[in-house]
Amino acid sequence: MSLATLYLWLAGALFVMALGGVFLCRHFLKKIIAVNILGASVFLLLVSVARRDAGEFADPVPHAMVITGLVVAVSASAFALALARRIWTKAGRVNFEEEF
Amino acid sequence: MAIAWTRLWAPDVALAEAAIGAGLLGVLFFDSLRVFHERGGASRERKGTGEVTPVVMAKGWAGGFVIALVLLGLLVFAGFLGRALLVMPASGGLTELAGKHLGESGVEHPVTAVLLNYRSFDTWLEIGVLVVAMLGVFCSGRLVGFCENENGSGERDRLLEWLARFLVPLLVMMAGYLLWQGKFAPGGAFQAGVLLGAAGILWHLVGGRFLVAWRGWGWKTALVGGFGLFLLHGIVSLWWAGVFLAYPEGWAGTLIFLLELGAALSIGFALLALFVYLHENDRPRKTRAREKRREVR
Numbered sequence: 001m002s003l004a005t006l007y008l009w010l011a012g013a014l015f016v017m018a019l020g021g022v023f024l025c026r027h028f029l030k031k032i033i034a035v036n037i038l039g040a041s042v043f044l045l046l047v048s049v050a051r052r053d054a055g056e057f058a059d060p061v062p063h064a065m066v067i068t069g070l071v072v073a074v075s076a077s078a079f080a081l082a083l084a085r086r087i088w089t090k091a092g093r094v095n096f097e098e099e100f
Numbered sequence: 101m102a103i104a105w106t107r108l109w110a111p112d113v114a115l116a117e118a119a120i121g122a123g124l125l126g127v128l129f130f131d132s133l134r135v136f137h138e139r140g141g142a143s144r145e146r147k148g149t150g151e152v153t154p155v156v157m158a159k160g161w162a163g164g165f166v167i168a169l170v171l172l173g174l175l176v177f178a179g180f181l182g183r184a185l186l187v188m189p190a191s192g193g194l195t196e197l198a199g200k201h202l203g204e205s206g207v208e209h210p211v212t213a214v215l216l217n218y219r220s221f222d223t224w225l226e227i228g229v230l231v232v233a234m235l236g237v238f239c240s241g242r243l244v245g246f247c248e249n250e251n252g253s254g255e256r257d258r259l260l261e262w263l264a265r266f267l268v269p270l271l272v273m274m275a276g277y278l279l280w281q282g283k284f285a286p287g288g289a290f291q292a293g294v295l296l297g298a299a300g301i302l303w304h305l306v307g308g309r310f311l312v313a314w315r316g317w318g319w320k321t322a323l324v325g326g327f328g329l330f331l332l333h334g335i336v337s338l339w340w341a342g343v344f345l346a347y348p349e350g351w352a353g354t355l356i357f358l359l360e361l362g363a364a365l366s367i368g369f370a371l372l373a374l375f376v377y378l379h380e381n382d383r384p385r386k387t388r389a390r391e392k393r394r395e396v397r
Contacts, residue, residue: 003107020171023174047110063214064215065222067290068222068290071226075232075374079237
């Protein structure tokens with residue numbers, strides 16, 4: 001089993017675990033972190049595929065996608081955090097329980 | 101994660117991850133954690149505290165059943181995922197194609213070539229996403245002046261101050277180095293931009309007031325500058341060559357560097373604005389609550 005395959009499996013395991021986190025965590029902060037880990041696992045998948053297809057250098061297209069994705073992930077999580085903080089300061093809630 | 105990227109021959113991703121994932125996201129999450137842990141505040145009818153609750157809270161039979169169902173679903177999903185990974189065909193990817201055209205792209209580093217030349221559309225729109233997210237964050241809170249920095253008035257942290265005095269120039273210098281290096285080695289606009297943002301955040305935390313100088317249109321221009329530069333280039337090349345975001349022969353290197361410079365500045369300022377806005381938006385609330393308490397007494 002090569003290094004890339006190992007990381008490929010790791011990405012799969014991480015994805016499933018993070019998905020569990022998204023469903024089972026109640027606190028906004030934890031949910032957002034879980035979504036971030038979910039994203040990281042997808043990035044890991046892409047980069048290990050790039051490593052598998054490496055010739056002289058690793059496939060640069062997935063790398064570029066991942067770098068772009070990182071910035072997008074950060075902006076999305078910042079937006080999510082802003083919403084969560086707003087809900088906390090306005091309604092004093094940290095999860096979607098009770099009414100929802 | 102950064103170490104994993106390095107092992108997978110992805111130093112560019114490692115640099116970006118170390119700066120964004122570990123640095124910037126960490127700062128954002130810790131700042132949010134501080135907000136969630138603060139007791140007392142705007143709303144009176146607060147349900148529970150902001151404490152981070154345990155992962156799973158089963159309420160009787162129904163709750164346990166739901167959790168078991170979710171776990172079962174995850175297991176099934178994991179099975180499918182594993183099967184998909186097993187049957188995934190080895191395609192060979194686009195490595196060869198990317199390498200073949202490297203000579204024409206104006207840069208010597210394949211990842212930069214993909215980001216700024218082959219797929220510059222993605223990079224452009226990604227800066228757009230950043231700007232949109234920033235606008236979203238701005239909309240989600242009250243309006244506060246971007247430049248109101250109250251850190252300077254409070255107690256000063258000597259250690260942080262010393263660290264900032266040492267690190268900020270270093271970070272800015274590293275950002276410039278990475279930006280330049282992106283042409284022929286791992287590095288580039290994203291990494292440089294994030295380092296710039298980090299330097300700005302550090303400066304803000306010690307009460308630096310350089311943002312006052314950016315009041316009004318200055319910082320807004322810096323925020324959308326990268327996006328605008330790409331758009332301008334796209335329109336000019338559309339008019340000139342009939343292709344959106346194309347580079348004339350021989351000019352690619354110079355143009356890419358200019359675009360990268362704009363993108364790095366934009367990314368840096370956008371990330372800085374995100375943090376500063378979130379940070380400052382919750383700060384005055386504390387002083388307001390304190391005044392309220394005084395009135396009650």
